[in-house]
Amino acid sequence: MINVGIATFEAEVIEASMHTPVLVDFWAPWCGPCKVLGPLLEQIEAEYNGRFKLVKIDTEAEPQLGQAFRIQSIPTCVLMINGQPVNGFMGALPKGQITAFLDKFLPSENELAAQTEAEEAQAALAEGDADSAVDKLLHAVAQAPDNDELRFELVKQLIGMGRLDEAGTHLAPGLNQLPPKLRLEALKHWHDALTFVMTDERGEWALEQFDALIAQNKRDFDTRLAKARALIAEGQWPEAMEELLEIIMRDKTWGDEVPRKTYVALLELMTPPKPKDGGPVPGKTAGGIELSGKAAVQEDPQAELLSRYRRKLSMALN
Numbered sequence: 001m002i003n004v005g006i007a008t009f010e011a012e013v014i015e016a017s018m019h020t021p022v023l024v025d026f027w028a029p030w031c032g033p034c035k036v037l038g039p040l041l042e043q044i045e046a047e048y049n050g051r052f053k054l055v056k057i058d059t060e061a062e063p064q065l066g067q068a069f070r071i072q073s074i075p076t077c078v079l080m081i082n083g084q085p086v087n088g089f090m091g092a093l094p095k096g097q098i099t100a101f102l103d104k105f106l107p108s109e110n111e112l113a114a115q116t117e118a119e120e121a122q123a124a125l126a127e128g129d130a131d132s133a134v135d136k137l138l139h140a141v142a143q144a145p146d147n148d149e150l151r152f153e154l155v156k157q158l159i160g161m162g163r164l165d166e167a168g169t170h171l172a173p174g175l176n177q178l179p180p181k182l183r184l185e186a187l188k189h190w191h192d193a194l195t196f197v198m199t200d201e202r203g204e205w206a207l208e209q210f211d212a213l214i215a216q217n218k219r220d221f222d223t224r225l226a227k228a229r230a231l232i233a234e235g236q237w238p239e240a241m242e243e244l245l246e247i248i249m250r251d252k253t254w255g256d257e258v259p260r261k262t263y264v265a266l267l268e269l270m271t272p273p274k275p276k277d278g279g280p281v282p283g284k285t286a287g288g289i290e291l292s293g294k295a296a297v298q299e300d301p302q303a304e305l306l307s308r309y310r311r312k313l314s315m316a317l318n
Contacts, residue, residue: 001041001042001045001054001055001056002054002055002056003055003056003057003058004024004055004056004057004062004065005057005061005062005065006062006064006065009057009065012055013055013080014080014083015083016053017053017080017081017082017083017084018082018083020050020051020052020053021051021052021053021079021080021081021105021106021107022052022053022054022055022079022080022081023041023045023052023053023054023055023077023078023079023080023102024055024056024057024069024077024078024079024080025037025038025041025054025055025056025057025075025077026057026059026065026066026069026071026074026075026076026077026078027056027057027058027059027074027075028058028059028060028074029058029060030060031074031075033074033075033091033092034074034075034092036092037075037077037091037092037093038056038075040092040095040098041054041077041098042054043095044095044098044099044102048102048106050112051102051106051107051109051112052079052102052106059071059074069085073090073091075090075091075092076088076089076090077089077090079101079102079105081105086105087101087104087105089101110143110144111143111144111147113140113143114139114140114141114143114144114147114150115140115144117136117137117139117140117143118136118137118140118150118153120136121133121134121136121137121140121153124136125157130157130160130161133157134154134157134158134161134163137150137153137154137157138154140154141154141170145173148174148181148183148184151170151171151173151174151184152174152181152183152184152187154170155167155170155171155174155184155187155191156187156269158170159187159190159191159194162194164191164194164195164198167187167191168191168195171184171187171188171191175188182264182268183268183269185261185265186264186265186266186268186269187265187269188265189258189261189262189265189266190232190265190266190269192229192262193228193229193232193233193262194229194232194233196226196229197229197230197233200226202226202230203230203233205226205230207227207230207231210223210224210226210227210230211227214227218246218250219250219251221247221250221251221254221255221259222255224243224244224246224247224259225243225244225247225255225258225259225262227243228240228241228243228244228259228262229262231243232262232266237266237269237270238305238309240262240266241263241266241267241309241312244259244260244262244263245263245312245313245316247259248260248263248313248316248317249316252316252317260313260317263309263313264313267306267309267310267313270302270305270306271306272302
């Protein structure tokens with residue numbers, strides 16, 4: 001448990017909640033029920049062994065924070081996850097009701113262990129140790145099999161390492177969901193392209209061989225799709241999307257729409273993941289506190305590329 005004020009709120013609540021849920025206890029020294037609730041919350045925090053972090057805000061000393069959360073009575077507790085308030089309760093509730101409230105939102109011990117493994121995997125990747133990263137992601141997915149983000153990271157690494165059979169095995173449970181998640185479907189199309197290149201004789205072709213056939217028949221969609229997959233395997237994704245566009249513009253529904261689906265998959269895989277809090281609002285900190293002046297906005301080449309290819313797809317489909 002720590003006491004938080006306006007000076008430390010950003011770091012101890014907003015930023016901390018990106019990694020661990022934070023329960024904010026709004027209280028005041030004169031409040032009788034607060035004196036009952038406070039020690040109980042500290043006891044629960046210790047029993048939960050890191051599953052959440054408890055902070056206390058004295059509304060008498062920090063009225064600005066109480067007003068920001070529209071606190072009308074105390075004690076009031078607000079649970080922060082990923083920089084946002086997700087729920088809360090008022091009054092000095094008994095221990096059973098508090099733990100029932102927390103258990104609705106907090107990760108289980110297995111999920112917490114999986115998150116730790118995932119963080120260690122990212123550290124291993126940063127050091128260039130892909131094998132260790134995959135081992136840690138395998139453990140993480142085993143502990144939290146319903147976590148699609150962990151499954152996505154695992155399968156993405158396996159595909160990138162050319163371990164396609166393993167990637168397909170670990171991708172299958174995510175694809176069995178109804179409806180399947182877009183990011184997992186995107187991995188499937190990347191996986192399909194690499195599998196094609198490894199199993200089809202055209203995977204050995206030079207690009208000029210594809211171009212020679214296409215020059216004879218602009219509607220040779222099978223060859224165009226094969227070329228696009230070869231380009232994907234070589235990491236030339238914008239060039240692959242150009243080839244897929246040629247099919248889409250001529251026949252939007254050809255091949256069960258695989259060209260369109262593959263194009264969308266590449267856009268999805270090229271899109272950086274969103275920050276957990278949705279990203280800061282220009283002119284504000286992540287916690288929503290106003291800043292002086294305007295935040296400088298710089299053009300992101302990757303964002304511009306994605307925007308351009310989204311427009312091209314929209315035009316091809318209309």
